[in-house]
Amino acid sequence: MCRLAMKTASVPFSPFSVISAMEAMKEGYDGSGLGLLLRGVSFADYKYQTGDPILSGIAHTDAALHRLNAFMEAKGYTLKYDHEFNVQPSLIEATDRHKYLVRVYRLPESFKELSQRQIDERLMLTRLALRADGEKHGGDLTAFSFWPNVAMIKEVGWPLEIGQALGLDDHRITSRVCMAQGRQNTNYGINLYACHPFFIQGIGTMTNGENTAFVPIREYLTGMHYPGYIGYQSDSEVFAHILHYVTRRLELPLQAYKHVITPLKTDELANHPQGAFLKGLRDVCRRMIIDGPNCVMGSLPDETTIMVMDTKKMRPATIGGKPGEWALASEICGVDAMIPERDKSLDFQPMRENTVIVPPSRQEYTIWSQFDQFPLPQAA
Amino acid sequence: MVSIRSISSTPSSLTYHDLPWIVAHREDRCTLCGRCTSVCPTEAIYLAYRRQRMPKLDILQKKRGSEYRTFVGIRQRTDLDHRCIGCGMCSMVCPNEAIGPQVNPNDERARFHSYQKGDAWKRGGRRNDRASLLDQISFNRISMLTDPALDAGRHEFHMNTLLGRVLPPEEYIRRQAKGEWIPPVREIFPFIIGSMSFGALSPNMWLGLLQGVAYCNEVLGIPVVMCTGEGGCPPWVLKSPFLKYIVLQIASGYFGWDEIIRAIPEMQCDPAAIEIKYGQGAKPGDGGLLMWFKVSKLIARLRGVPEGVDLPSPPVHQTLYSIEESVMKMIQTMSMAWNFRVPVYPKISGSTSAKSVLNNLVRNPYASALLIDGIDGGTGAAYNISMDATGHPIASNVRDCYLDLVAQGKQNEIPIFAAGGIGKNGNPVQNGMALIMLGASGVHMGKYIMQSAAGCLGSEKNRCNVCNLGICPKGITSQNPKLYRRLDPDQVAQRVVDVFLGLRTEIKKVMAPLGRSQSLPIGMSDALGISDKDVADRLQIKYIC
Numbered sequence A: 001m002c003r004l005a006m007k008t009a010s011v012p013f014s015p016f017s018v019i020s021a022m023e024a025m026k027e028g029y030d031g032s033g034l035g036l037l038l039r040g041v042s043f044a045d046y047k048y049q050t051g052d053p054i055l056s057g058i059a060h061t062d063a064a065l066h067r068l069n070a071f072m073e074a075k076g077y078t079l080k081y082d083h084e085f086n087v088q089p090s091l092i093e094a095t096d097r098h099k100y101l102v103r104v105y106r107l108p109e110s111f112k113e114l115s116q117r118q119i120d121e122r123l124m125l126t127r128l129a130l131r132a133d134g135e136k137h138g139g140d141l142t143a144f145s146f147w148p149n150v151a152m153i154k155e156v157g158w159p160l161e162i163g164q165a166l167g168l169d170d171h172r173i174t175s176r177v178c179m180a181q182g183r184q185n186t187n188y189g190i191n192l193y194a195c196h197p198f199f200i201q202g203i204g205t206m207t208n209g210e211n212t213a214f215v216p217i218r219e220y221l222t223g224m225h226y227p228g229y230i231g232y233q234s235d236s237e238v239f240a241h242i243l244h245y246v247t248r249r250l251e252l253p254l255q256a257y258k259h260v261i262t263p264l265k266t267d268e269l270a271n272h273p274q275g276a277f278l279k280g281l282r283d284v285c286r287r288m289i290i291d292g293p294n295c296v297m298g299s300l301p302d303e304t305t306i307m308v309m310d311t312k313k314m315r316p317a318t319i320g321g322k323p324g325e326w327a328l329a330s331e332i333c334g335v336d337a338m339i340p341e342r343d344k345s346l347d348f349q350p351m352r353e354n355t356v357i358v359p360p361s362r363q364e365y366t367i368w369s370q371f372d373q374f375p376l377p378q379a380a
Numbered sequence B: 001m002v003s004i005r006s007i008s009s010t011p012s013s014l015t016y017h018d019l020p021w022i023v024a025h026r027e028d029r030c031t032l033c034g035r036c037t038s039v040c041p042t043e044a045i046y047l048a049y050r051r052q053r054m055p056k057l058d059i060l061q062k063k064r065g066s067e068y069r070t071f072v073g074i075r076q077r078t079d080l081d082h083r084c085i086g087c088g089m090c091s092m093v094c095p096n097e098a099i100g101p102q103v104n105p106n107d108e109r110a111r112f113h114s115y116q117k118g119d120a121w122k123r124g125g126r127r128n129d130r131a132s133l134l135d136q137i138s139f140n141r142i143s144m145l146t147d148p149a150l151d152a153g154r155h156e157f158h159m160n161t162l163l164g165r166v167l168p169p170e171e172y173i174r175r176q177a178k179g180e181w182i183p184p185v186r187e188i189f190p191f192i193i194g195s196m197s198f199g200a201l202s203p204n205m206w207l208g209l210l211q212g213v214a215y216c217n218e219v220l221g222i223p224v225v226m227c228t229g230e231g232g233c234p235p236w237v238l239k240s241p242f243l244k245y246i247v248l249q250i251a252s253g254y255f256g257w258d259e260i261i262r263a264i265p266e267m268q269c270d271p272a273a274i275e276i277k278y279g280q281g282a283k284p285g286d287g288g289l290l291m292w293f294k295v296s297k298l299i300a301r302l303r304g305v306p307e308g309v310d311l312p313s314p315p316v317h318q319t320l321y322s323i324e325e326s327v328m329k330m331i332q333t334m335s336m337a338w339n340f341r342v343p344v345y346p347k348i349s350g351s352t353s354a355k356s357v358l359n360n361l362v363r364n365p366y367a368s369a370l371l372i373d374g375i376d377g378g379t380g381a382a383y384n385i386s387m388d389a390t391g392h393p394i395a396s397n398v399r400d401c402y403l404d405l406v407a408q409g410k411q412n413e414i415p416i417f418a419a420g421g422i423g424k425n426g427n428p429v430q431n432g433m434a435l436i437m438l439g440a441s442g443v444h445m446g447k448y449i450m451q452s453a454a455g456c457l458g459s460e461k462n463r464c465n466v467c468n469l470g471i472c473p474k475g476i477t478s479q480n481p482k483l484y485r486r487l488d489p490d491q492v493a494q495r496v497v498d499v500f501l502g503l504r505t506e507i508k509k510v511m512a513p514l515g516r517s518q519s520l521p522i523g524m525s526d527a528l529g530i531s532d533k534d535v536a537d538r539l540q541i542k543y544i545c
C-alpha cells in the first residue's frame, strides 16, 4: 500500500521534512518512487513572484531541452529562473535524467488581454503540448506541471534517497504545502506519469488504494473530450480529474467532491436536507463513483487542502497539528514525524462520510460530514 | 394413376421414430389409471387395445403354435398436431414411473412436414439452441492489491441501476438553478422481469408475478420491476399502488391502451416506465401475435376485441412514416400523457442497425433508455424461421452501442438495457453481469422467470414450447381456467422472491471479488475474459486461456 504524507503550514518549510515522514512510514511498504507537489513555493536563490508559471518536469536528453527552449520561446514565455538541483546522479537509479526542470517563466505579453480562465486553459495546453512532444520523441521530455506557485518532482527509487539525490536537504526550495506519495511498485519503471500526485490546472491529488471502477471512469472522462483528461497510466489519476471537473467545470463547492465520488445511499439521501438535489447529482455523476478502498488527499490553487475517505476504507488516514501547521498522513507515525509537537487528542481520522478541509488560513481544520447541509444556495 | 390404398402412407405419414420425442411406456408398470392421457396437452397418447402374441410350444405333440392375448396399452399419435412435445407431464403425474418422453436420437423427419395447410410452423417459447456465448464469459479481474477484499456476506453493496434519461452534469446543475424540468429517473434492480403480456400469460401467472414483485419491493427492499408486454394491464392493477412496479408496454396493436388511458385519472401512482415496442428479439420484423386459442372473454374485454379471434399486431406502428418520426412522436406523446413524470423508452430487436436508433435517441431529450432484445429472446408465438434464424445476438450488439455512446461521452445519459437469452441455461447472473460489464445498465428476463418461478417446462431442446396454443400444461401461458388453475399464484410469488434473493446474493458474489460495491459495474469490461480470441477482440475484452 502506498504511503501518503501532506503538510500545510503558513510558514514555508522544506519538502525534506515530509520526505522524512515517508521514511517513518516505511514499514510494510516497498518504496519504489517518490512524487512531490510543492505549492506556495519559494526559492532561496530567487525571489519568486506569485503568478508566474513554474514548469516542472524532466528533460531526459539535451535535444529535448533544446526543443523545450525553442518551444517555450516560440510561445512567448520568457525564462526568469532555472532552479539548479544539487544532483547526485549516483543515487538515482535511472540513467536518462539529463536535467530536472523547475523553471519560472513570465507569461507572454499577449496574455494580458485574456481572461483568467483563458490563461488557465493556455497553461494547461502548453503543458500538454510539451508532454506530447516528449511522447513523440520516445519519451525524452516529461512535463509534470506548468502552473503558478506549483512545483513537482517525480522519480523512481527510495523516497529518502531521491530527496538526497536531488539535494532537497539543502532547503533551497521550500513551500507552504507539500504533498508526497511513495509509489508502490505496481507501476515500477513503467512511466513517471503513473506516479502520484496527479496534477491538472492547479489541482493536485494523491491516493492510496485501488480504484476498481477505473476503466468505466476513464471512459467517461475521456468521452468528455476535454484536452486535460488524458493519461491514466494510473487508476488514481481520475481522482484529480474528477476534483477538477467538480470544482472548476461544474463550479460546485469542494464538499460536492465527496458526494460525487462516494455518494450517499438512496435512503440516506431521503433524510438529507438537500436529498433531492444530491440524488440528482449522484445520478448525473454516476459514472464517476469510485470504488475503493481509497484515501484521497488533495490541494487546490488557493492552498486549501482536503482529505476524503472512500466509504469502505478500513485503514483511515490521520490529520493532526496545530494552528498554522497541519500534517495529513496515511499512517499516524507519518503525522508524528511531520509535527511531533502537537496535542494528539485533536488528531482526527475521517471515516466513511467525512471530508477534512484545511482552509488557507490554516487556523483549524473542518470536518464536514456528507450528512450535513450542503453549501449550495440553489440546492436548498 | 390411382395410388395403392392398402399401404396407408401419405407424404406426411410419420411414425413415432420420426418425431422429436418418443414416448417410452412400460407396460409392466402401468396400472391403466389414465392420468397421463388426461394430462397430456397435445393428446399425444391414448389408450388402445392391443394384441400380443404368446408363442406356445407343445413338446409332446411336437407342434408349434401361438396364442394371443388382448390388453390395453398406451399408444403415441404420430400426426403433427398430436405429436409428443416432450413436456414430461405424463411422467409427472404417473404414480408408477411407467411413462415418459425421450429425445429421438434419430433424424427428425417431422421437420420436413412443418408446412401444413398452407401455413408455416409456429411455436412459442425459445430458439432451441443451447449454445450461449454469455455462458463462456468469466470475471477475471480479481481485486487483491490493497485493503482487505470485500466480503459478499458482510459488506453493503449498491447494485441498483437507473432507468431514465440522465442529464449531463452541467445541464442538470443549470436546470436545477433555473427550476426547469429534470427528466424522471427510476432506481431499479438491474434484473427486470421482461415483457410478457396479460394474454400471453395466464391470470394466475400474472398475479403470482405481481405479488412476488410487490413483496420484493415492499418487504425486502429489492426494487424489482416487471413489464406488461402488449395487451394492457388489468384495471385493478392500473388503479392500485402496485402500478409503480410496472412498466406498461405499448406495441403496434395498441391493445389494452383504451383501458390504460381511461384509467389515468384514477391512478394512485405513476407506472415505473412506458416501453414502446418496435421489435422483439425472437421475431424481428413481426408484431405481437396472440393466437385465437388464448383470446378468452377476459382478454377480449381487456383488449377491446371479440373473443376467439387471432390478434396479430402489425409489424410496425401504423400511421407513422419512419422510425425516427415514430420514436419522436410516441415518446413525446407518452411522456405528455403522464406530464413528463414517467420514463419512456423504446424496445427494439437486436440488429446491426441498432446504433442508428440509439443515436436518434441521444438527440431526443425525452428518450429515457434503449432496450435491445437479442436473437435468443423468447416469445408467446412466432414462426419457426423468425425464432430460429432472424435477429442479432445480444452481446456484440450491446457492446457496439455502448462503445458508440462512450465515444460521444453519452454513456450515462441513455441507459442501454439488454434482453435475449439471459439465463437460458440457468445462469442468469453470469449472463446478466457479463452484459452489464459490456455496457448494459440492466437486463430483462422472461423465459428464465417462467422457468424458475413457475416451473415452465420449456427447454432449448425444443421441449414443450406450445405457449402459443393455449394448452400450456403448467397453466403459465393459457387462458383456460382448467389449466391455469394448476398454477397457484402464491407459490409463484414465493418463487419470484426466492429467485430475486438468489440473484441478489449471486450479484454480490460477482461484485465482491472484483472489488466493486459502490455502484453496479456497468462497462467494467476490464473484468471480463473469454477463451475465444475472436470474440475477445470483437467485444474488446480479455482473451484468457
Ligand code: SF4
Pocket: B021, B023, B036, B039, B040, B041, B042, B043, B044, B045, B083, B084, B085, B086, B087, B088, B089, B090, B091, B100, B101
Ligand atoms: S411428454 Fe407431454 S406431450 Fe409427451 S406424452 Fe407425455 S404429456 Fe404428452
Ligand code: SF4
Pocket: B087, B124, B125, B450, B455, B456, B457, B458, B459, B463, B464, B465, B466, B467, B468, B471, B472, B473, B474, B475, B476, B477
Ligand atoms: S410449460 Fe407452458 S410456458 Fe413453458 S414452454 Fe410449455 S407451454 Fe410454454
